[in-house]
Amino acid sequence: MSTHNVNVKTAAQEPSERYGLKGFSPVMAAGLTQQISLREQRLPLEERAELLCxxxxxxxxxVCASVTDWSQPRPLLALAYVSAWVAAGQYVRSAFGDLGEGAWDYAVRYLAVQLAAGYAMFSADVA
Structure with a gap:
């Protein structure tokens, strides 16, 4: 049996194929591409963690820059940015293991603080 003609999709599939960059904003697709490239580079753990974060x-x-309406406590976000953000989280956690989990947790907290601050600033300007 020849294994040369077998077309099998695996977890090792190219991340850009698995997550698809179609429909993402160009800047968010670039961020995901950077993550993919970090996975392939040989770097010390500390440097990889810093770059990933x-x-x-x-x-x-x-994502914060894509907010279309700050008047809500949960600001309205553009789908092209949110979709890429979700894909980035999935990729980082699967490709980088514990390092990815830590980086993702940090980034999610950062995003939450930035969105809360944006809403607070909007509310202060309107009131």
Whole structure:
């Protein structure tokens, strides 16, 4: 039996294929591409952690920049940004293990604080 002609999709499938970059904003797709590239680079753990957190924080800032209505306690976000954010979280946690879990937790907390601050600033300006 020849294994050369077998087309099997595995967990090792290219992340850009698995998550698809179609429909994401270009800046968010670039963030996901950076994560994919970090997975392939040989880096010391500390440097990989710092770069991974930096990419996720940058993506969180882009999610904040995509808010279409700050008048709600839960601001309205653009789907192209939220979809990429969710895909980034899935990829980071599956590709980087405990490092990814820690980086993702940090980035989610960062995003929550930024969204709360944005709403507070909007409320202070309106009132």
């Amino acid at each position: 930096g990419v996720l924080v940058g993506m969180a800032e882009q």
